[in-house]
Amino acid sequence: SRSDRESIIAELVALRLGFSDQDAAKIGRAAMPHDIGKVGVSGEVWSKTGRLTDEEFDKVKTHTKIGGDMLASTQSPLLKMAADIAYSHHERWDGYGYLGLRGDQIPIGARIVSVADAFDALTHDRPYRTARTVEYAAGEIRRESGHQFDPRVVDAFLNLLDEGALEIVTSDVPSS
Numbered sequence: 447s448r449s450d451r452e453s454i455i456a457e458l459v460a461l462r463l464g465f466s467d468q469d470a471a472k473i474g475r476a477a478m479p480h481d482i483g484k485v486g487v488s489g490e491v492w493s494k495t496g497r498l499t500d501e502e503f504d505k506v507k508t509h510t511k512i513g514g515d516m517l518a519s520t521q522s523p524l525l526k527m528a529a530d531i532a533y534s535h536h537e538r539w540d541g542y543g544y545l546g547l548r549g550d551q552i553p554i555g556a557r558i559v560s561v562a563d564a565f566d567a568l569t570h571d572r573p574y575r576t577a578r579t580v581e582y583a584a585g586e587i588r589r590e591s592g593h594q595f596d597p598r599v600v601d602a603f604l605n606l607l608d609e610g611a612l613e614i615v616t617s618d619v620p621s622s
Contacts, residue, residue, distance in 0.1 A: 451615040453477045455562035455603070456555070458611060462602035463558075476527040477559045480535050483513025495573045507544050510536055531555045535563060538594045549596075557596040561587060561603050564594070569616070580607070580616050 457474030465473065484492060487509050491502050498506065514533030517525050534547060534556035541548030568583035578586075584607055591600040606612050 450478075452480070452559065452562040452566050454615050455565065455612060456558045458606055459558050459561065459599060459602045460555075462606055463554075463598065472524060472527065473555045473558060476524055476531055476555055477562065479513065479517060479528050480531045480559050480563070481509065481513065482516055483509035483511065483532060486512035493573045497574075507536070510534070510544055527553075527555055531559050535559045539596050540593050552596075557599050561595050561599050564590075565603070566615075 453474045456477040457470045460470035460473040487505050491505055510533055514529045517529035517532055530553040534552050537543035537545055537547040537552040539549060565583050568578045571577045587600055591597045
């Protein structure tokens with residue numbers, strides 16, 4: 447599933463960034479429910495094939511707060527991390543994301559998940575376009591390093607991809 451693929455990528459990237467096995471596994475598990483807030487947004491919006499209106503996009507953006515709020519009311523450190531990721535996985539390194547957090551203000555788990563999420567979104571069919579190749583997705587992520595994405599996370603991700611360490615999540619993706 448999509449959340450499984452993103453979870454695997456997140457854990458492997460965290461390991462590459464130097465997190466312990468235990469902390470990397472925690473980031474991978476905390477990544478799984480990052481889009482749970484989508485349940486609070488109409489399915490019509492998610493399945494739309496054309497461009498979203500400003501009003502529809504504003505509704506889409508609420509999924510991060512809905513999901514974060516759902517996960518935040520807990521004492522569990524894992525779910526608190528999951529809430530941080532849900533709230534901020536659409537933040538941008540350059541500060542132009544949903545909440546305006548930038549750089550290291552964005553929790554590291556969310557910075558990792560944003561790359562995993564973008565890669566998975568690009569390499570799988572969406573209602574508005576067909577899946578892109580791994581090479582295309584890697585190029586887009588490389589191009590957004592320092593803008594949308596944390597450059598350290600991008601480097602770790604691309605190194606894993608180049609080494610074939612992400613084959614488990616790319617085996618069903620079209621190749622060039």
